[in-house]
Each structure stands twice: as C-alpha cells, then as structure tokens.
Amino acid sequence: SKIVPHRGLTLAGGAIHPWKNSSNTALQSRLLRFANKHNISVDIPWMDLDTRDRERILLHSEPGYSAVIPWFKLLERKRHKMHVRVLLSRYRSQFLCQTCSGGRLRPEALCFRIGGWSLAEVWDSPIYLVSQWLVETQTAFEEILKESQDLQAVFARLTSRLNYLLELGLPYITLGRPSRTLSGGETQRVNLTTALGSELVSTHFVLDEPSVGLHPRDTERLLRAIRKLQQSGNTVTVVEHDLECIEGADRVLELGPEAGTNGGQVIYSGEVEKWPGIAEREAFFAPRNVPSVFPLVLSLRNANARNLKNLNVDIPVGFFTTLTGVSGSGKSTLVTEELLQRWSHYTQTQEQRDTNGFEHFHNVLLVDQSGLTKSPRANIATYSGIWDIFRNEFAATAEAEQRSLTKSSFSFNVEGGRCTNCKGAGYLREDMQFLSDVYVQCEECLGKRFQAKVLEVPYRDKNISQWLS
Structure with missing residues (x-):
C-alpha cells in the first residue's frame, strides 16, 4: 500500500510512488518502456490492471528494467548510506502474521493449550487475567495436583510471582511486554518482584x-x-x-x-x-x-x-x-x-x-530504576524466572516428546527451536544511523520467534508464542 498508495493513478501518472519524484525519472522511464513492450496500458488506473501485469511490474525484472521489489532489495545493499535508509523506511510496514496472528510461535506449538489457553495467550494477557487463569487451572486439576508435589511447587512459584506483581500495582502489564518499554517505576517494581521471589x-x-x-x-x-x-x-x-x-x-x-x-x-x-x-x-x-x-x-x-x-x-x-x-x-x-x-x-x-x-x-x-538487563531480548517472564517454568511444562508435554523437543527448544535465546532468520527476536532491526532504527517483522517466522515444529506444541491449548504474547 505504501508503494502504490493511490490505486486510482495510472502508471504514466505516477502510480509507483517511489519512482514518481524527479530523482527517479530514469526508473519511471524504464517502467513505461517495459509496459509498452509487454502491452501493459500506462493510461488506465492501477486498480484496473490485470493481476498478472501488476505482478510483472512489481516482481519480474529483465535487462533494462528492475522490478519494484527487486529494486528495493538492491537498495538494501546500500544501507550504509543514510539517504538510502531514510528512503527504505518510508516504504516499510509491519503486519500481523496471518499464520500465528501475532503469537510468535509456529502453528504446531500454538495448538497446545492448558485450561483453554495457549502459551501466546498467556504471554499477551494482562497479569491479572493470567492470575485468574492460573487459579481456575489449579481448581480444574486439583486431584492431579494432590498426587504430584513437583506440580504443586510449580503452581506455587507461578502464583507467588504473579501475586507479587499484582501486589505492586502491575496488573495491567503483560508477561511478554519488552523491558525497554517499561517506565522507571514499573522497572523498579519488577526488580522488587524478583527480589521478593528470590527468597533471600x-x-x-x-x-x-x-x-x-x-x-x-x-x-x-x-x-x-x-x-x-x-x-x-x-x-x-x-x-x-x-x-x-x-x-x-x-x-x-x-x-x-x-x-x-x-x-x-x-x-x-x-x-x-x-x-x-x-x-x-x-x-x-x-x-x-x-x-x-x-x-x-x-x-x-x-x-x-x-x-x-x-x-x-x-x-x-x-x-x-x-x-x-x-x-x-x-x-x-x-x-x-x-x-x-x-x-x-x-x-x-x-x-x-x-x-x-x-x-x-x-x-x-x-x-533502582535501571533496566532489568542489558539484553534487548529480556522481558518480564525471563527476568522473573516465570519463563523457565513454562518452558519446562512445554518440554514435558507428549507432543514435545514426540517431536524430540527439549526445554532449550522453547527458548528464543539459543539455537534449536528459535527462528533461524531473526534468531528468536521476531523482528529484524534496520539501522537508520542518525535516525531511530526501524524494526521489521521477520518474514520467516512472521514475528512468532520460533520454528514451526515448536509452534505446533500446545500447552493448555496455547502454543509458546501465544503464552509469550
């Protein structure tokens, strides 16, 4: 939509927005020659062009003509130049992943749910809702909990950490909220939660x-x-x-x-x-x-x-x-x-x-009010220790064992289960030098951070990306 913001314009009238300015007249001329060569009308609105013709213009290069998308990819090689980074930033957008709907994990992992929730849903939900869900889950699995001291200990630790966050007035934040977005007061209260949970x-x-x-x-x-x-x-x-x-x-x-x-x-x-x-x-x-x-x-x-x-x-x-x-x-x-x-x-x-x-x-x-950690990947769940508990639970599911997935497979900080393209970040950082960096959603995992085999594992009806969200 940023490349062709006005679908009612014609090719001759500047439908391809990045090529309509005076500095790119040569590219516009090559586009018109390419269109004439392939009998593509330059005088009808972009929206009325045949789908195949639009794909040719955007994707298919040939000698004498660089298609729009390949042209942008060529510009990526010149990102060391500030004006190129500025130009690229104007035509980039972040979109919600259609596969995981922002859950960050692969579909296989998103299928796993506990108490009706996947891991991504826990990750994206406010702490007060996660706390309510945990209480309901404990009630539903009361008989099972009586037979397992280890499981009782897990629930006790989760309940304790969440209650500390609630007691400190942080019911509204989500477990997956990046630490860099926390205010000074929020950061300090999360630090205090860690101190309370450490049992020192x-x-x-x-x-x-x-x-x-x-x-x-x-x-x-x-x-x-x-x-x-x-x-x-x-x-x-x-x-x-x-x-x-x-x-x-x-x-x-x-x-x-x-x-x-x-x-x-x-x-x-x-x-x-x-x-x-x-x-x-x-x-x-x-x-x-x-x-x-x-x-x-x-x-x-x-x-x-x-x-x-x-x-x-x-x-x-x-x-x-x-x-x-x-x-x-x-x-x-x-x-x-x-x-x-x-x-x-x-x-x-x-x-x-x-x-x-x-x-x-x-x-x-x-x-004090300093950042939780120097790692940009840090968030509430990893810093407080809650995330280790969730990873253990995911690794213990039958679906994870069938796929030979271990606890480390459910970490976005190490290789094995994280997305190989974005290294588990869920996004790619575009350096803008003197301007603010631009963050683009990873095209391979679509922001889910993990590989498909990990996203296929559900825990309480939610995959790991959903819990993170």
Whole structure:
C-alpha cells in the first residue's frame, strides 16, 4: 500500500510512488518502456490492471528494467548510506502474521493449550487475567495436583510471582511486554518482584525511590511488599520522598538541611513518630512495636563523598529504614558512593573501613530504576524466572516428546527451536544511523520467534508464542 498508495493513478501518472519524484525519472522511464513492450496500458488506473501485469511490474525484472521489489532489495545493499535508509523506511510496514496472528510461535506449538489457553495467550494477557487463569487451572486439576508435589511447587512459584506483581500495582502489564518499554517505576517494581521471589535472607536491600510513578492507592501495596521482604529476615533501606512510605518505616534518617553545599548533614535520625516532618500527624499513625535501641546496627563513619559532611550513620539490622531529604541533599550519594562502595571493598578485602556491621549480611543489593538487563531480548517472564517454568511444562508435554523437543527448544535465546532468520527476536532491526532504527517483522517466522515444529506444541491449548504474547 505504501508503494502504490493511490490505486486510482495510472502508471504514466505516477502510480509507483517511489519512482514518481524527479530523482527517479530514469526508473519511471524504464517502467513505461517495459509496459509498452509487454502491452501493459500506462493510461488506465492501477486498480484496473490485470493481476498478472501488476505482478510483472512489481516482481519480474529483465535487462533494462528492475522490478519494484527487486529494486528495493538492491537498495538494501546500500544501507550504509543514510539517504538510502531514510528512503527504505518510508516504504516499510509491519503486519500481523496471518499464520500465528501475532503469537510468535509456529502453528504446531500454538495448538497446545492448558485450561483453554495457549502459551501466546498467556504471554499477551494482562497479569491479572493470567492470575485468574492460573487459579481456575489449579481448581480444574486439583486431584492431579494432590498426587504430584513437583506440580504443586510449580503452581506455587507461578502464583507467588504473579501475586507479587499484582501486589505492586502491575496488573495491567503483560508477561511478554519488552523491558525497554517499561517506565522507571514499573522497572523498579519488577526488580522488587524478583527480589521478593528470590527468597533471600540476611540480605540488605537498598531501594531507590520505589514509589516513583506509583499512584497513591498503590503505595500501600508497595509497603506491604517491602515489609514482607524485611520480615523474611532481611534489612531494607529506602531512599524516598513519599510521606506514606516514610510513615511505614521503622526508622527515619533525614539528610539536609538544603541541597548541594548546604546539604550532607544528618538532620534527624530516630523513630518515625518523633520525626518533625510528620509529628503533627501522630494521631493517624498505627502503633508499632519498634525498639528505641536496636541490638544490631550497620554503622557508617566519616561518610564524605560529594556533599556529605563526614556523616556518622547507623542503620538498624533487620528493620525497615527510610532515607529521606530534599533533592540533592546527598541521599543517593550516601547509598551508592558510601554504603555500596564500602560493601564492595569489604567483599574484596574483608576489611571494614570506617564501617561496622557488614558481617550481618550475606549481600547488599541495590534495587533502582535501571533496566532489568542489558539484553534487548529480556522481558518480564525471563527476568522473573516465570519463563523457565513454562518452558519446562512445554518440554514435558507428549507432543514435545514426540517431536524430540527439549526445554532449550522453547527458548528464543539459543539455537534449536528459535527462528533461524531473526534468531528468536521476531523482528529484524534496520539501522537508520542518525535516525531511530526501524524494526521489521521477520518474514520467516512472521514475528512468532520460533520454528514451526515448536509452534505446533500446545500447552493448555496455547502454543509458546501465544503464552509469550
């Protein structure tokens, strides 16, 4: 439709759009000569031309005439030139695959369904619908689950991960959503889901403004998730401005009083209820059983990075501490350039430089708004570990065993089952140099990522592409 956007035009009137401009008059002249040679009318509308004549013009080259489609393919060899890439981008389009309907997998894999859903349908559905489907499936297979502890464990892990995403206010995203499309707040909440699902203990989690991008009604969900992380035997430190998040902590450490050179000092360190910033709202606070003296603390001494004024800071071990203050007061500096740098030094040398308390932790993890992973193929399912569970289930189906397909066959990151043309991406990237890259759907798998033999395997009435979608 982009090559011939106006089907009412004639060949002489410029029906072939890329050849109607002044820079391609030679190509237009060759087209008219080709048409006259083969008795193709140049004076009737394109829509009225015989189908075979239109195919000749578009597809069949001969000496003295390069057909339209082969001409575009020749231009592909000159993609290193910027103006060629710009021209090509004007006539490219992405279309929904008619074979898989966007499911990414081959028809064979799309045939497999569990509970009426294929893998592509799970992949493309919002998390809240996937969670409902999982509950219904567990009910339907209740008797089978009673007889298999392994299957119970699989469902428990899936349910746990999905519930974390729901609790953090992400019911609307799909499992197949590319990680590059997530906002900073969404990315951090997915990171937090991974931390919650990891079942780590004796770990110090540092969260950099986890409420960013959150609607106020979802803040309570976030706090419940953070509290669950802390109650699992971990220490949580949150850099935060949100008052509700500060109120939910066990201890507040405020830096200030201003930003830049006027910041970097400890303004307050103590119980939330006595923090001047919310003292006037004590009537609304829920009672907490928080000790005034903490038995174990992580002590940072002489913190002086950037604008910090030789701070001495104590962070209670096993409690929820909020680090707050105005923008630029030194909160992130204290965390990234003091706490994390000192932890790195400690892990390499076992020496606690101006620090005491690292021996209480197995690890110190920073959960911030950076991308989930450097791999452009990463998505919610692969990063959270859910995808491995689905791949195991697909590989265990009778149809997969009949086709000698293993777990790796259902991965778009390794050879064996992924599309050989796009390497499992589902699209091909067209480099536009100084312009944004253009992504074109893979012509071989039509965006399904996998080979036909993989797409033929269903799991709960859906193939792997449908689950991804």
